Amino acid sequence: MRRIIIIGYMGAGKTTVGKALSKELNIPFYDLDWYIESRMRKTVPQIFAERGEEGFRKIEHNLLHEVAEFENVIISCGGGTPCFYDNMDYLNAQGDTVYLKASPEVLYGHLKIGKTERPLLKNKTPEEMQEYIREQLDKREQYYLQAKHVLDVNLMDNYEKIKISVAKLRELLNL
Numbered sequence: 001m002r003r004i005i006i007i008g009y010m011g012a013g014k015t016t017v018g019k020a021l022s023k024e025l026n027i028p029f030y031d032l033d034w035y036i037e038s039r040m041r042k043t044v045p046q047i048f049a050e051r052g053e054e055g056f057r058k059i060e061h062n063l064l065h066e067v068a069e070f071e072n073v074i075i076s077c078g079g080g081t082p083c084f085y086d087n088m089d090y091l092n093a094q095g096d097t098v099y100l101k102a103s104p105e106v107l108y109g110h111l112k113i114g115k116t117e118r119p120l121l122k123n124k125t126p127e128e129m130q131e132y133i134r135e136q137l138d139k140r141e142q143y144y145l146q147a148k149h150v151l152d153v154n155l156m157d158n159y160e161k162i163k164i165s166v167a168k169l170r171e172l173l174n175l
Contacts, residue, residue, distance in 0.1 A: 001071045003095025004173065007144055009137055010079035010118060011110035012100040013153050013162070018076040020166045025175065031076045036063050057084045068094045082143040092148060096173055099147035104134045106154050149173065
């Protein structure tokens with residue numbers, strides 16, 4: 001029985017790496033945000049709009065406890081998931097946690113393409129986005145670094161480099 005739980009800031013590639021690893025290992029992949037949307041029958045932006053961040057974090061916490069009980073899975077968490085309640089301690093108790101570490105510049109590069117889909121980045125100028133990412137990463141990294149494993153993903157910008165990152169992750173986890 002194995003649970004691999006991928007954490008990191010939004011835009012780090014948690015879903016990309018999780019899906020690729022899932023395909024290689026032939027075990028199910030769950031993106032926590034997608035799971036929340038499926039169970040709540042609303043998008044994450046809709047939940048944020050209706051309930052605010054605090055309301056969303058409560059739902060996220062409850063559904064994290066549901067999905068993290070599944071066996072032989074790979075789970076990708078939202079960027080804020082490890083930073084609320086006792087989520088990081090819980091995640092570490094449930095399986096192999098992996099922090100996908102990327103610089104603020106790399107994260108900005110990934111996020112500027114789809115910022116309308118990210119409730120916490122909506123309506124920010126490029127400068128405000130860059131500053132927000134730096135500030136959030138400074139606050140959140142203390143949680144992310146509690147993961148059992150850290151994988152640098154700064155160079156994961158094409159399919160070949162994604163494959164290399166997945167191979168490094170497999171090595172890290174002895175898979």
